[in-house]
Amino acid sequence: MGIIPHFLVIPFPVLGHINPITQFSNVLIKHGCKVTFLHTEFSHKRAQISAKDGGSKDHNNINYVTLPDGLDHEDDRSDLVKVLLSMIKTMPSLLPKLIEDINALDSSATTMASVHSLPKLMEDGIIDSDGNTTKKQKIQFSPLMPMMDPTHFAWGSIGKVFFDHLYQQEIQLLNLAEWWLCNTAYDLEPGALSVSPRFLPIGPLMEIDNNNNKSSSFWKEDTTCLEWLDQQQPQSVVYVSFGSLAVMESNQFKELALALDLIDNPFLWVVRPDNKDNYKYPDEFHGRKGKIVVWVSQKKVLNHPAIACFISHCGWNSTIEGVYSGVPFLCWPFFSDQFWDESYICDVWKVGLGLNKDENGFISKEEIRKKVEKLFGDEGIRERSLKLKQVTRNNLAEGGKSKKNLENFVNWAK
Known part of the structure; x- marks a missing residue:
C-alpha cells in the first residue's frame, strides 16, 4: 500500500479563492488523498465550520484548522491590502508549529x-x-x-x-x-x-450537486430562488450577480435597478447583505418582474433551464461557472483580471457582450436594456455558448485533458 499524500491548502480569505480551493480539496479526497484546510479564524467563524481542539473534520473529510490573521475583530476585512499585510506579518511564524501539530489555488x-x-x-x-x-x-x-x-x-x-x-x-x-x-x-x-x-x-473544478458538502459561503444561501425559477419560462430569466467583493457606486446601483424594471424579462438579482447600508433602491423602482436575494448557490442557478443570460462582474469563478452552464454573458468588470476575462468572453469565445460607459464611466439604464435585448436576440451567441459548454465539459469526462492532468498530478504526489 502506497503512502497517502497529505495536502495543506491555504486560500486567501475571500470567497473567490475559498470556493475553488474547497472544490479542489474535495477532488483530492475522492482520489484517496488527505486534505488539511487552513482558514483564518475570522473566515472559519464566518463560514460556520465547527472547530474542536484546533481542528475538526466535517462529513466531506476535509480537516479544518485555523490561524489568526492578526487583525482585531472590529477591523475592516474588506480592505484587502490591510488583510494581506496583517497575514504576512502574523501567520508565517505560526505555520511551522501548526504543521507539526497536523503531522503528530483562483486562478485562470x-x-x-x-x-x-x-x-x-x-x-x-x-x-x-x-x-x-x-x-x-x-x-x-x-x-x-x-x-x-x-x-x-x-x-x-x-x-x-x-x-x-x-x-x-x-x-x-x-x-x-x-x-x-x-x-x-x-x-x-x-x-x-x-x-x-x-x-x-x-x-473547471465544478460540483453542481453539493448537498452532501457544507457550504463554504459567508452568507446563507437563498433556496427559494430555485423554486421561483421553476415557475419561469425556459431561457427567460436575467441573472445578475457581481460576486463576493465588487461594490457598485450608489447612483450606478439605482440605475441598474431601473434598467431591470425596463427589461421585459424576469430577473434574479443577488444583492449581498454587506452592501445593504450603501445600496438604496430608487423610489420609482418596482421590481415586480423579479426576485432579489442576498446570496445563492450560483452553480445551481446557472444550470437552471430558466436562466437566459448572466450579467456578471466576470470574476474567474463566475466566468467558468457560466461557461460550464452554457449561459451567455453581459460583462460588467470592476477590477483586476475581470477585464481580461471580459476579453475572452467577448473577443475570443464570443459568448457575450460588453457594456459601454459614458464619459463619466457611468452605464445608463438604456445601455443595459439595449444590450440585454441584443443578447436575447443573438442566436449566434447562444449557439457558441452551448458549444463551449460541451467542449469545456469534455475536458472533465473520461479521457479528457483536465481529468488526465489531475490523475497524473495525484499519481505524481503519491
Missing part, C-alpha cells in the same frame, strides 16, 4: 501567465519597478491570447503593496514549485497555458 491560466511574465514586462519597459504601466500599447503574452491592456493587469487596481508582495515573494515561491495548477481547461486558454510547461489545467 491567463492570470498565471501575467505573473510568470512579470520579469519580462519589466525588462521590456511595459511596467516599472512599482508595477505602474509605462507604455500605452496593448500586448500579447502569446500569439493565441487576446491583446491585453496593461492598465488592466491583475495587480493594477489593487496597488503597489500587492505588486510588491507578488513580485518580491510570490514569484520566487512559485518558481520553486514543480506545478502551477490552474482552474481552467486547455480548450479555454490554450495560449496562456503555452507560456510555461509548469501550467497544469485541471478544471
